[in-house]
Amino acid sequence: MISILSHIVEFRNGESGLHILRVNTITKYLLKQLVQRTDQYFLSKADISLISTASALHDIGKISIPDTILNKPGPLTAEELEVIKTHAMVGADMLSDLPVEQQEAPLVKVASEICRWHHERYDGNGYPDGLKGEEIPISAQVVALADVYDALTSERCYKKAYSHEESLKMILEGQCGAFNPALLLCLEEIADLLESEFSFFDKNKDSTASSEREE
Known part of the structure; x- marks a missing residue:
């Protein structure tokens, strides 16, 4: 059911269905690396699975955001950006209304933290x-970094995809906002793994698209 709901949002957002899988994968790898690097967060295997x-x-x-803003091919106006920003609270509110x-x-509970x-x-x-800093739950911290990395390396209606190397450079230089220094180290340490993993995803995607065209 989670997979279905998340793919509905992506369908409206004009994003590849791989975005959910990629964020899940990056989140999992970052958390596994984090627990190897520090015991600050006391994350068990079950916690890692739950957060992922x-x-x-x-x-x-984002299901509440108008299509004209969600799929706008050009830059957003200041007013449109404020509308986009509401998706964080809307998602958390949807879960709090259960x-x-x-x-x-x-x-x-964890999904609500991440949404908000x-x-x-x-x-x-x-x-x-x-x-x-640590006012932000580690679940949201990790998903934030995973989301930014995948957004940079993926094509969107408003941008071309950046390369793996370009994306890492932008994140590590602070061009995409500030992240937990420990998580940035983890990202560097799993960089080769991510590049290898997602090149497989891309090849698989291209193969599927080719098969669909033949049909």
Whole structure:
């Protein structure tokens, strides 16, 4: 059901269905590397699985954004950008409106954190609440970084895809906002793995597209 709901959002957003899978994969790899590097976050294998699964719902609030803004090919106006930003709170509110017994489910709690805070930044310059540093749950911190990396390396209606190397450089230089320094180190350490993994995804995507054209 999570996969279906997240793909509905992506269908409206004009993004590849691979975005959910990519964010899930990057989130999982980052968390695994993080627990090897530090015991600060006390994450078990079950926690890593839970956060990776919940990441699929990070943009569910975009279902409320008008198509004219969501799929606009050019730059957004200041007013349109403010509308886009509402998707974080909308997603969290959608989950908070579930029946009480469902709100208490660990998956829903983590998904709500991710929805609301995956656009917060480590220096406090994100949205919607301007959280700073470890005020941001680690689930949202990791999905934020995974989401940015995949957005950079993927083609969108408003941009071409950047290369793996260009994307890493932009993130590490702070061009995409501030992230947890420990997570940036983890990203560097898994960089080769990500490049290899996603080249496979791209080849698989091209193969599928070719098969569809033949049919």
